[in-house]
Amino acid sequence: ILNVEQSPQSLHVQEGDSTNFTCSFPSSNFYALHWYRWETAKSPEALFVMTLNGDEKKKGRISATLNTKEGYSYLYIKGSQPEDSATYLCAFFKPRGGSEKLVFGKGTKLTVNP
Amino acid sequence: SQTIHQWPATLVQPVGSPLSLECTVEGTSNPNLYWYRQAAGRGLQLLFYSVGIGQISSEVPQNLSASRPQDRQFILSSKKLLLSDSGFYLCAWMDASYTGELFFGEGSRLTVL
Numbered sequence: 001i002l003n004v005e006q007s008p009q010s011l012h013v014q015e016g017d018s019t020n021f022t023c024s025f026p027s028s029n030f031y032a033l034h035w036y037r038w039e040t041a042k043s044p045e046a047l048f049v050m051t052l053n054g055d056e057k058k059k060g061r062i063s064a065t066l067n068t069k070e071g072y073s074y075l076y077i078k079g080s081q082p083e084d085s086a087t088y089l090c091a092f093f094k095p096r097g098g099s100e101k102l103v104f105g106k107g108t109k110l111t112v113n114p
Numbered sequence: 115s116q117t118i119h120q121w122p123a124t125l126v127q128p129v130g131s132p133l134s135l136e137c138t139v140e141g142t143s144n145p146n147l148y149w150y151r152q153a154a155g156r157g158l159q160l161l162f163y164s165v166g167i168g169q170i171s172s173e174v175p176q177n178l179s180a181s182r183p184q185d186r187q188f189i190l191s192s193k194k195l196l197l198s199d200s201g202f203y204l205c206a207w208m209d210a211s212y213t214g215e216l217f218f219g220e221g222s223r224l225t226v227l
Binding site for chain 1: 134146148149156157158159160165202204208213214215216217218219220221
């Protein structure tokens, strides 16, 4: 069974704080790791697709790093704003000879208080 | 460009009633299609995926079924809903690249009473 674990499960921060959370995944047979931002009652929005060990990607105040050898990825948010409040999902890409699928973690729910 | 739509957006159904959620994709051909569900307090769980017309794979045993009658149409159904079927359902299609990026529909909120 392929497990993708995210921690913490939830997080409350004050506006302006910087924060980070973790995604751990199997380190063998790595293909890609995805980060999504998911607001309640909306579709998940793709943030990053990470494929190479040591990758670091950035989009505005949000960035992510990848360590495929030890099987973890960090998502960082610098200077959190209330509009950053959402659930952040990571997903491990598992190709299966045409039956490709993403296996999601349970997410980290971030609440940014004004 | 590719678009994906699912409907209805919100549904309130009594226990034992049938269900049909529909999803269509435009702007691509022969996509891999997926149904995910988020139940209360849980993560995003893959229910079904399809690599082609009439080809359905089920990930977990459940009270639901899926069908793909046309290349870009994916339907989630139940003959008799259970309380535990309540949740937020998402349809998605996968980009053909090897990185597996998923593009999601707007979601359907199902409440079974």
